[in-house]
Amino acid sequence: MKIICTRQNLIQGVTTAQRGVSPKNPLPILSGILLSAKDNQLELKATDLEMGIQCTVPANIQEEGSIVLPAKYLVEIVRRLPDTPIQIETEQGINAVIRYGQSEITINGFESEEFPAFPAPQGNDTFSLPEEELKEILRQILFATSNDENRPVFTGVLMEMSEGDLRLIATDTHRLALREEKVADIAGEKNIIIPGKALNELSRVIGAPDRKVDISLGDNQIIFSMEDTRLVSRLIEGQFPNYRQVIPQGHKTRLRIKTKDLLESLERASLLARVGTQIVRLSLETDKMIIFANTEVGRIHEEVPIYLEGEAMQISFNAVYLIDALRAIGSDNIYLDLTGPLSPGVLRPVDGDQYLSLVLPVRTS
Amino acid sequence: MKIICTRQNLIQGVTTAQRGVSPKNPLPILSGILLSAKDNQLELKATDLEMGIQCTVPANIQEEGSIVLPAKYLVEIVRRLPDTPIQIETEQGINAVIRYGQSEITINGFESEEFPAFPAPQGNDTFSLPEEELKEILRQILFATSNDENRPVFTGVLMEMSEGDLRLIATDTHRLALREEKVADIAGEKNIIIPGKALNELSRVIGAPDRKVDISLGDNQIIFSMEDTRLVSRLIEGQFPNYRQVIPQGHKTRLRIKTKDLLESLERASLLARVGTQIVRLSLETDKMIIFANTEVGRIHEEVPIYLEGEAMQISFNAVYLIDALRAIGSDNIYLDLTGPLSPGVLRPVDGDQYLSLVLPVRTS
Numbered sequence: 250m251k252i253i254c255t256r257q258n259l260i261q262g263v264t265t266a267q268r269g270v271s272p273k274n275p276l277p278i279l280s281g282i283l284l285s286a287k288d289n290q291l292e293l294k295a296t297d298l299e300m301g302i303q304c305t306v307p308a309n310i311q312e313e314g315s316i317v318l319p320a321k322y323l324v325e326i327v328r329r330l331p332d333t334p335i336q337i338e339t340e341q342g343i344n345a346v347i348r349y350g351q352s353e354i355t356i357n358g359f360e361s362e363e364f365p366a367f368p369a370p371q372g373n374d375t376f377s378l379p380e381e382e383l384k385e386i387l388r389q390i391l392f393a394t395s396n397d398e399n400r401p402v403f404t405g406v407l408m409e410m411s412e413g414d415l416r417l418i419a420t421d422t423h424r425l426a427l428r429e430e431k432v433a434d435i436a437g438e439k440n441i442i443i444p445g446k447a448l449n450e451l452s453r454v455i456g457a458p459d460r461k462v463d464i465s466l467g468d469n470q471i472i473f474s475m476e477d478t479r480l481v482s483r484l485i486e487g488q489f490p491n492y493r494q495v496i497p498q499g500h501k502t503r504l505r506i507k508t509k510d511l512l513e514s515l516e517r518a519s520l521l522a523r524v525g526t527q528i529v530r531l532s533l534e535t536d537k538m539i540i541f542a543n544t545e546v547g548r549i550h551e552e553v554p555i556y557l558e559g560e561a562m563q564i565s566f567n568a569v570y571l572i573d574a575l576r577a578i579g580s581d582n583i584y585l586d587l588t589g590p591l592s593p594g595v596l597r598p599v600d601g602d603q604y605l606s607l608v609l610p611v612r613t614s
Numbered sequence: 615m616k617i618i619c620t621r622q623n624l625i626q627g628v629t630t631a632q633r634g635v636s637p638k639n640p641l642p643i644l645s646g647i648l649l650s651a652k653d654n655q656l657e658l659k660a661t662d663l664e665m666g667i668q669c670t671v672p673a674n675i676q677e678e679g680s681i682v683l684p685a686k687y688l689v690e691i692v693r694r695l696p697d698t699p700i701q702i703e704t705e706q707g708i709n710a711v712i713r714y715g716q717s718e719i720t721i722n723g724f725e726s727e728e729f730p731a732f733p734a735p736q737g738n739d740t741f742s743l744p745e746e747e748l749k750e751i752l753r754q755i756l757f758a759t760s761n762d763e764n765r766p767v768f769t770g771v772l773m774e775m776s777e778g779d780l781r782l783i784a785t786d787t788h789r790l791a792l793r794e795e796k797v798a799d800i801a802g803e804k805n806i807i808i809p810g811k812a813l814n815e816l817s818r819v820i821g822a823p824d825r826k827v828d829i830s831l832g833d834n835q836i837i838f839s840m841e842d843t844r845l846v847s848r849l850i851e852g853q854f855p856n857y858r859q860v861i862p863q864g865h866k867t868r869l870r871i872k873t874k875d876l877l878e879s880l881e882r883a884s885l886l887a888r889v890g891t892q893i894v895r896l897s898l899e900t901d902k903m904i905i906f907a908n909t910e911v912g913r914i915h916e917e918v919p920i921y922l923e924g925e926a927m928q929i930s931f932n933a934v935y936l937i938d939a940l941r942a943i944g945s946d947n948i949y950l951d952l953t954g955p956l957s958p959g960v961l962r963p964v965d966g967d968q969y970l971s972l973v974l975p976v977r978t979s
Contacts, residue, residue, distance in 0.1 A: 322885065322911055329882050344912065351902075351917035354882065357910070517694050517719065520687065537716075545722070546687055547709065552716035 250286045250314025250345075251338040258306040259327050259335055262293045263320070265478055268450040269295030269302035270320040276365075281317035283364045284337070284345075286310045294367055295320060300447045301367050302454070304478040312338075315361035316345050322356055370474075370481055371467040374410075376434035380455040380475065383462050385579065386417060386428050387452040389604055392573045394445035395421035405442040405485040407492070410435045418492050419445065424570050425492060425593075426577065426606040442489055443471055447482035454478055496607060497593060500586035502533060502559040505599065508583050511538070512575045514551040518542045519568040521549050528611050529568045533561050533587075542568070564590045565611045574606045615651045615679025615710075616703040623671040624692050624700055627658045628685070630843055633815040634660030634667035635685040641730075646682035648729045649702070649710075651675045659732055660685060665812045666732050667819070669843040677703075680726035681710050687721055735839075735846055736832040739775075741799035745820040745840065748827050750944065751782060751793050752817040754969055757938045759810035760786035770807040770850040772857070775800045783857050784810065789935050790857060790958075791942065791971040807854055808836055812847035819843055861972060862958060865951035867924040869898060870964065873948050876903070877940045879916040883907045884933040886914050893976050894933045898926050898952075907933070929955045930976045939971045 254262075266282045274280060274297050283294040291308035294301065316339045326347065327335075336348040342361070347354045378386075395403035409416040415430045451473055455462060463474040473480045518529045522542040532539040533555070540551040564587060575583070580598030587594050593607045619627075631647045639645060639662050648659040656673035659666065681704045691712065692700075701713040707726070712719045743751075760768035774781040780797045783790065816838055820827060828839040838845040883894045887907040897904040898920070905916040929952060940948070945963030952959050958972045 319911070325885050326882065329878070329885065331878065352879065352882075352915060354886065354912060354914045356912035513694070513696065514717065517691065517717075520690050520694065521719065546684070547719060547721035549719045550717060 250284070250316060251312035251336070252286045252291055252308045252310050253334050253336050254291055254306065254308040256327070256330050256332050256335055258291075258308065259330075262291060262304055262306040263324050263327050265304045265454055266293035266295045266302055267320045267324050268453060269297065269300060269480075271297035271299075278317055278359045278363050279365070280319055280321065281359055281364070282320045282323060283315060283317050283361055285315040285361070287313045294364075296365065296367055298365060299444065300450065300480065300482040302450065302478065302480050303367065306477065314339055314342075316342060317359040317361055317364050318345055318356055319358065326354055326356070367481070370465070370472040370479065371470075373466060374435075374437070374439065375463055375465040376410075376415075376432050377461045377463050378415075378430075378432065380457050380460045380462055382430075384452050384456045386430065387448050389428050389577045389579060389606075390417050390419045390426045391445055391448060391452065392577050393419040393421060393424050393426040393606065397421075401485050402442055402487040402489050404445050405489075406445055406448055407489040408441050408443055410437070410439045412436065412438070418489070420490070420492060420495075422490075423567070424574065424606065424608045425495060426574075427492070427496075427604070429603045439466065440489070441466065441471065442485040442487065444482055444485055447471075447480065451480050454480070495593065496605070497586070497588045497595060500559065500588050500595070502557065502562055502587040504533060504538065504558075504585040504587075505556040506538070506553065506583055506585060508575055508578060508581055510553045511583075512572065514540050514553050515568050515572050515575070518549050518551060519572060521546050522568050526611075527567045527569050528565055528613065529571075530563060530565045530613065532563050533557055535561065562587065562590060564594065565613045566594065566608055567611055570608045574608055577606065578604070615649070615681060616677035616701070617651045617656055617673045617675050618699050618701050619656055619671065619673040621692070621695050621697050621700055623656075623673065624695075627656060627669055627671040628689050628692050630669045630819055631658035631660045631667055632685045632689050633818060634662065634665060634845075636662035643682055643724045643728050644730070645684055645686065646724055646729070647685045647688060648680060648682050648726055650680040650726070652678045659729075661730065661732055663730065664809065665815065665845065665847040667815065667843065667845050668732065671842065679704055679707075681707060682724040682726055682729050683710055683721055684723065691719055691721070732846070735830070735837040735844065736835070738831060739800075739802070739804065740828055740830040741775075741780075741797050742826045742828050743780075743795075743797065745822050745825045745827055747795075749817050749821045751795065752813055754793050754942050754944060754971075755782050755784045755791045756810055756814055756817065757942050758784040758786060758789050758791040758971065762786075766850050767807055767852040767854050769810050770854075771810055771813055772854040773806050773808055775802070775804045777801065777803070783854070785855070785857060785860075787855075788932070789939065789971065789973045790860060791939075792857070792861070792969070794968045804831065805854070806831065806836065807850040807852065809847055809850055812836075812845065816845050819845070860958065861970070862951070862953045862960060865924065865953050865960070867898060867922065867927055867952040869903065869923075869950040869952075870921040871903070871918060871948055871950060873940055873943060873946055875918045876948075877937065879905050879918050880933050880937050880940070883914045883916060884937060886911050887933050891976075892932045892934050893930050893978065894936075895928060895930045895978065897928050898922055900926065927952065927955060929959065930978045931959065931973055932976055935973045939973055942971065943969070 285292045290305045294303045407418040415432045524544040582599040650657045655670045659668045772783040780795045889909040947964040
C-alpha cells in the first residue's frame with residue numbers, strides 16, 4: 250500500500266474510525282485501525298466485534314493494499330503532523346512509514362489478513378432521518394440508559410417501529426426517556442434493542458446540517474449509513490420491560506416551570522446534597538416550589554416560581570436524575586406532572602408532545 | 615458578621631483566597647477560608663502554615679465580624695449563585711447563611727478564633743516589578759523546579775539580589791533555568807530560596823497590565839503585595855548548589871533554530887519515545903538536525919533546518935526536558951550551545967541575554 254493524503258482528511262478518517270476501537274479489548278489487533286487503499290479512497294475500519302465503524306476519505310492511491318495500525322498512536326501522531334501532503338507506505342505488510350516533508354515515522358502494525366471480518370451489512374427495512382434530528386433525539390434519550398452490564402437490556406435503547414411511527418425508549422429503572430417521531434418510510438412493525446454504546450458513538454459522528462442517516466436492519470444487526478461513514482452494531486437480545494405500564498395516565502398536579510430556574514436551583518442543591526444521597530425534597534405550593542436539602546455540610550432552601558394546577562404536595566427526588574432530565578429536555582419551559590409522592594414525576598416540554606421523561610421519587614421518612 | 619456583596623466580587627475573593635488552601639492539610643480548619651468584615655471591605659484569608667494568601671473585595675458591611683467557611687464548598691456555591699446581590703450573615707459564629715433572591719444556603723463553618731494567626735508581614739528591602747513581567751519571569755523559571763520533597767532546596771527558586779541586579783534560578787539537577795533582570799531599587803546583597811509552590815500560586819493571581827507587585831523580605835519570609843491581594847511565604851532553608859559551576863563557559867557548537875520547528879519535531883518524537891525512556895538522539899550536521907528515536911512502537915526520523923557554527927556532533931537528550939525548555943523560552947528563534955556529547959546543552963533566546971536554560975544530555979551506548 251502506498252498513498253498520499255492531506256493531513257485534514259487523514260485526521261478526519263482516523264478520529265472517526267477510532268470510535269470503533271474498544272479500550273479494553275483483549276485481542277491486540279482490535280486496538281488497531283484497518284487501513285485499505287483502493288479506488289482512489291482510503292478506507293478505515295475498526296471494530297470491537299460488537300460494533301464497527303468504517304469510513305472513507307479521499308486519497309491519491311499509488312499502490313493498493315492494506316495494513317492494521319495501532320489506533321492510539323496513529324491518532325496522536327496524525328494530529329501532530331505538519332500541514333503538508335502525507336505519504337503512507339507499508340513495509341512487508343507489518344509496518345507503515347508515514348512521510349511528511351523531510352521526516353518520517355515508522356509504526357509497527359499487524360498484517361491486515363489477521364483483522365476480523367467486519368460484520369457484513371445486510372440491511373432491509375430502510376428509513377432515513379436528518380443527522381441533526383437524530384443527534385437531538387439521541388441527546389434526549391441516551392442519558393437514561395444504564396451502565397450495568399449485568400442487565401444488558403437496560404444498557405440499550407428500545408426502538409419501536411410501527412407503520413410511520415418511530416419510538417425510542419431508554420430506562421435504567423430509576424428514570425425513563427421516550428421520544429416519538431413520525432417517519433413516513435417505516436412500514437410494518439418491529440421492535441429492537443440497540444446498544445447505548447453504539448448510539449453514543451453514532452451521536453459523536455453525526456450532526457452535519459443537510460445530511461441524512463440511512464438506517465437499515467438485518468438479522469440481529471443495525472446499520473447506520475452516513476455520507477462517508479458507516480456504523481454497524483449488533484442488537485441486544487432480551488425482553489425490554491413494558492414501559493407503558495410505568496408511565497402514569499393523567500395527573501393530580503401539573504407544574505409549569507422555567508427549565509433554567511429549576512435547573513440552576515437543583516444544581517446548587519446538588520452541591521450540598523451530594524455529601525449525602527443526593528435527595529432533595531420539593532414542596533409544591535400555588536406559586537412556588539421550595540427545594541430543600543440538609544446534609545452535614547449545611548442546608549439549602551431554594552424557591553423557584555411555578556404555575557401549579559391541582560393539588561399542592563411534597564415529593565422527594567434524586568437531584569442528579571432531575572438535573573439530567575432537565576438538561577436533556579431541550580425546551581425553555583416544562584410541565585412536571587405528578588400523581589402522588591410515591592408515583593413517578595413526568596417531565597414534558599411545554600411546546601410539543603413528542604417527548605417525555607420520567608423520574609421515580611425517593612421515599613423519605 | 616452581616617454583609618452584602620456582588621456575585622462578581624465574591625467570586626474574585628474566594629477563588630483568589632482558595633489558592634492558599636492546601637488539599638492535603640491535616641488540620642480541618644485549614645481547609646477553610648477566613649472571612650472578616652470591617653471598614654467596608656470583606657477580607658479573605660487562607661493558609662497552609664507555609665504560605666498564606668489574603669485579599670480584600672468591596673462589600674457593604676452591615677455588621678462587622680468573621681467566620682471560617684470550607685473553601686471547597688464556598689467556591690463551588692459562589693460560582694453557581696445567580697447574579698443578584700448576595701447577603702452573608704453568620705449564625706452563632708459557626709455557620710453562615712448565604713441569601714440570594716428568595717433562596718438561601720446555610721454552610722457549617724468554624725469559629726474564626728480557631729484560625730491560626732496569619733504570618734504577619736514584616737518586610738524590608740522592598741522592590742517592585744510589573745505584574746506582567748514577573749509572570750513571564752516565573753513562566754520561564756518554574757518548570758525547572760523539582761517536585762521531590764526530600765530535597766527541599768530543589769523545590770524552590772533561588773533569588774539572588776545584588777546592587778540593582780535580580781537573578782532567579784531553578785534546577786531539579788537534570789535541567790536549570792536562569793533569568794536576570796535589572797531592578798534599580800535593589801540595594802545590598804541577599805540570596806534567598808522561595809518555595810516553587812508559592813511562586814506557582816503567585817503566577818496565577820498576577821498578570822494584570824499596568825499593575826505592580828511590591829516584593830519585601832522579612833526574617834525567613836517573603837511578601838508579595840498586589841493591589842488587593844497579598845501572598846506571604848516562608849523561605850526554604852539550606853544551601854542552593856553552586857549553579858555557576860554547571861553552566862559551560864563558551865561552546866564548541868552553536869545551532870540557531872526556529873523554536874517552533876524544533877518543538878513540533880520533538881513533540882512527535884516524544885509520542886514514540888515515551889514508550890521507552892523519552893531518549894532522543896540528535897545528529898547535528900551543517901544545515902540540519904536529525905532527531906531519531908526507536909522504541910517497540912516504531913521509530914522516528916525528523917529533520918529540522920538549522921544554522922550550525924562549529925563542530926558537527928551527536929548528542930542524546932530526554933525529549934520532555936527539551937520540550938519544557940522550548941515552551942518556556944518565549945522567543946521565536948533560539949541558540950543551542952554545546953561543548954560535547956556529555957556536557958549540558960544551553961538554550962538561549964536569539965534576541966536577548968537575560969535568560970538561559972540548560973539541559974543535561976543522556977549518555978547512550
